[in-house]
Amino acid sequence: MNSENRHDITYRYDNEDKVLLAVDCIIFGFDGEDLKILLIKRGFEPEQGKWSLVGGFLKKEETLETAATRILRLYTGLDNIYMEQVDTFSEVDRDPVERTISTAYYALININEHSKNLIQQFSANWFSVSKAPHLIFDHDKMVQHALRRLRNRAATEPIGFDLLPEKFTMRQLQKLYEAIWDTKFDKRNFVNKINSQNIIDKLDEKDMTTSRKGSYLYQFNAEKSKTQDIRPFGLKI
Amino acid sequence: MNSENRHDITYRYDNEDKVLLAVDCIIFGFDGEDLKILLIKRGFEPEQGKWSLVGGFLKKEETLETAATRILRLYTGLDNIYMEQVDTFSEVDRDPVERTISTAYYALININEHSKNLIQQFSANWFSVSKAPHLIFDHDKMVQHALRRLRNRAATEPIGFDLLPEKFTMRQLQKLYEAIWDTKFDKRNFVNKINSQNIIDKLDEKDMTTSRKGSYLYQFNAEKSKTQDIRPFGLKI
DNA sequence: TTTACAAATGTAAAATTTACACTTATTATT
DNA sequence: AATAATAAGTGTAAATTTTACATTTGTAAA
Incomplete structure (x- = not known):
């Protein structure tokens, strides 16, 4: 200065x-x-x-x-x-x-x-x-x-994962993003969106604590994930 | 603290x-x-x-x-x-x-x-x-x-206008955004996009300095323009 | 009147986002 | 052993947005 x-x-x-x-x-x-x-x-x-x-x-x-x-x-x-x-x-x-x-x-x-x-x-x-x-x-x-x-x-940027345990379910992830933005997402759309990002890995383990069927655990994959720039445009849509 | x-x-x-x-x-x-x-x-x-x-x-x-x-x-x-x-x-x-x-x-x-x-x-x-x-x-x-x-x-948010004169042409506006993001936009898409935002008013005046035909001048309309939140989602597309 | 030139303009294809409901896997109950 | 209960898991069609792309227009100068 x-x-x-x-x-x-x-x-x-x-x-x-x-x-x-x-x-x-x-x-x-x-x-x-x-x-x-x-x-x-x-x-x-x-x-x-x-x-x-x-x-x-x-x-x-x-x-x-x-x-x-x-x-x-x-x-x-x-x-x-x-x-x-x-x-x-x-x-x-x-x-x-x-x-x-x-x-x-x-x-x-x-x-x-x-x-x-x-x-x-x-x-x-x-x-x-x-x-x-x-x-x-x-x-x-x-x-x-x-x-x-x-x-x-x-x-x-994929930062939400810092708020979750290392292994988490899709539901947990969705709940997290819903909490961050105080909104609700459609379950299918959420899963499709997340999967299209290719930033988390599905594990062979299941979390059996919340349902009889159990739900698969996922893990954030820092390698696959790279930050990206906001796309130019979107002035007050 | x-x-x-x-x-x-x-x-x-x-x-x-x-x-x-x-x-x-x-x-x-x-x-x-x-x-x-x-x-x-x-x-x-x-x-x-x-x-x-x-x-x-x-x-x-x-x-x-x-x-x-x-x-x-x-x-x-x-x-x-x-x-x-x-x-x-x-x-x-x-x-x-x-x-x-x-x-x-x-x-x-x-x-x-x-x-x-x-x-x-x-x-x-x-x-x-x-x-x-x-x-x-x-x-x-x-x-x-x-x-x-x-x-x-x-x-x-529609902040770019602070960098322009009060009255400006579409071309100037496009050049500005191209400069900000170091990229090129298609002229027709740019105009359509800007018009869809409904944040600038077309004036009856023309700027005659850059072409024989002249180009219409526009003015930012702060009233019409309200900031909007980023839409939820876009994790690394 | 012709020429030159930037300004102005529309549409179809592609990609993305949204809306929406049934099947599956498992355990607990009977 | 069959049934009930429950959250997990999954696909597709419609709507919207984004992208790609070429011709006509208006004016002044020649």
């Missing part, structure tokens, strides 16, 4: 304002029915007892990605989480304590594979996106942005 | 690191043929004489949007510019002078309607996106991200 009025031979930006930078994470999970987010009950003032996204301050030696990874590990115990930067929120009074700018990341995790201990320790809870309580600061706005981003991303 | 280990009754985040926050702008223009970006030649060290995006530091009392607006006015003389946040770049060494985190915004302007004085004053220059020189720091990466975002946005 360019300092506007400086020709300082020491090459430092000494006269510029510094700010606190935070990272907040919208952690999405899927319980088989609803798209959920992980929230924590704030243990300190201000807004003690209110629900909030998980977050933390950026440290000097960290990138935002590193900080988000650290925060996700802190609250879930997980590494290697799918993550995407959403937006940076900078309203001057967004945090009443002190001017803080926050970059939001959304993350997708398998709701059954994170630390129960940590959940307890942080008074964390999963909430359906549609039934979540009001959050502190501008966190509701962050969630809305994250959801929009997730929907757009999931429409063009 | 949440301070991880603090229960400070003064409610200040006193022990956290503060950083410099900058805003860099990818200013897109369209000259009738190519999608262009406005770059300035850095007048100071480090990297003096190299090409760079326009940018500036965020001030205490500003939001990022305000800062981007200020920077755009500073370098173009324009207000009310279409703008979208792209991403925040935070590699620790991205700026060799000092740790600086930068939020990129792209902006769309009519290339013929900005201040020529300022262009001269800042040794600024328009470059075709495909022929731009290498930029300082991580600015090349910013441009690539901005371009991707612009392409995706233009595919689902």
Whole structure:
């Protein structure tokens, strides 16, 4: 970037304002029915007892990605989480304590594979996106942005699988996409569409827990799957 | 956001690191043929004489949007510019002078309607996106991200018009979209598609500068145009 | 009046999306 | 052993959208 009025031979930006930078994470999970987010009950003032996204301050030696990874590990115990930067929120009074700018990341995790201990320790809870309580600061706005981003991303890239167990049924997959977009799909059309994408492998195993007949398990195949560009066009159809 | 280990009754985040926050702008223009970006030649060290995006530091009392607006006015003389946040770049060494985190915004302007004085004053220059020189720091990466975002946005919302004069011909509009996506469209299909969107009005005037017959001028109709969600589906077609 | 040239225009084929209902496999019940 | 119950699995025709493609039109200059 360019300092506007400086020709300082020491090459430092000494006269510029510094700010606190935070990272907040919208952690999405899927319980088989609803798209959920992980929230924590704030243990300190201000807004003690209110629900909030998980977050933390950026440290000097960290990138935002590193900080988000650290925060996700802190609250879930997980590494290697799918993550995407959403937006940076900078309203001057967004945090009443002190001017803080926050970059939001959304993350997708398998709701059954994170630390129960940590959940307890942080008074964390999963909430359906549609039934979540009001959050502190501008966190509701962050969630809305994250959801929009997730929907757009999931429409063009095969990311939903991060929310499922490694092996899943067609029904689970369909339920997931229905949850993401808050819509219903026709079962046959869904299967045909997914199969035409050629990105999941049908296994020989069946899940016998939901029906007498059992349903085949599938597995995401990262090899076969390559991301593709949005096709040019579609201005307001 | 949440301070991880603090229960400070003064409610200040006193022990956290503060950083410099900058805003860099990818200013897109369209000259009738190519999608262009406005770059300035850095007048100071480090990297003096190299090409760079326009940018500036965020001030205490500003939001990022305000800062981007200020920077755009500073370098173009324009207000009310279409703008979208792209991403925040935070590699620790991205700026060799000092740790600086930068939020990129792209902006769309009519290339013929900005201040020529300022262009001269800042040794600024328009470059075709495909022929731009290498930029300082991580600015090349910013441009690539901005371009991707612009392409995706233009595919689902009628934003391209900000790059054109108020009245434009079908040919100009087609050339613009061809430039944005670096592709060619069939003229008849393009016209049909655009007309089916019902977002521009045909005027009674003609532009007589490019042919003997003249070509009708059109105007964007913001009323008729409403943004629409991406349709569910399209996982890697 | 002829020429030159970009602008304007329509249709058929192909591909994709949508709507829609019955059969199958298995277990539990009788 | 037969039957009932239930979710899983499956195909096709119609509608819509996208794509491919060539001729006519209007005007000014020659």
